[in-house]
Amino acid sequence: MTLVVAMTYIFAVESRRSGYPRLSAFIASDKNFALFRRFGELHARILLHKQDELIAMEQRLQDLDAEEKTPYNLNSRREDKNLARKALLAEVEAKLPAYGIGIGSGPKEEA
Numbered sequence: 001m002t003l004v005v006a007m008t009y010i011f012a013v014e015s016r017r018s019g020y021p022r023l024s025a026f027i028a029s030d031k032n033f034a035l036f037r038r039f040g041e042l043h044a045r046i047l048l049h050k051q052d053e054l055i056a057m058e059q060r061l062q063d064l065d066a067e068e069k070t071p072y073n074l075n076s077r078r079e080d081k082n083l084a085r086k087a088l089l090a091e092v093e094a095k096l097p098a099y100g101i102g103i104g105s106g107p108k109e110e111a
Contacts, residue, residue: 046102047102057091058092064082064084
């Protein structure tokens with residue numbers, strides 16, 4: 001890092017007001033300064049909650065499938081007349097991505 005660039009970062013940090021403005025400028029001045037808590041326990045807790053919600057939805061879907069009087073409805077999304085199943089699948093579709101995203105940001109296994 002050249003002296004001019006280093007002085008620019010120092011000025012950028014020092015020109016900020018004390019508190020979060022200056023701290024955030026300092027953290028942004030070098031990638032090695034960015035240290036944040038991961039909140040692993042909270043991530044795990046939320047993932048367990050989302051997982052349980054999805055398990056309950058999965059069971060309700062299996063129950064709806066088992067109760068289906070028209071087997072053809074289970075072969076075609078377009079021909080399925082079961083509004084409860086369609087609503088449940090829409091709910092699952094809305095919740096499932098958040099679970100997948102949470103898995104990617106949650107606690108990691110150590111190698």
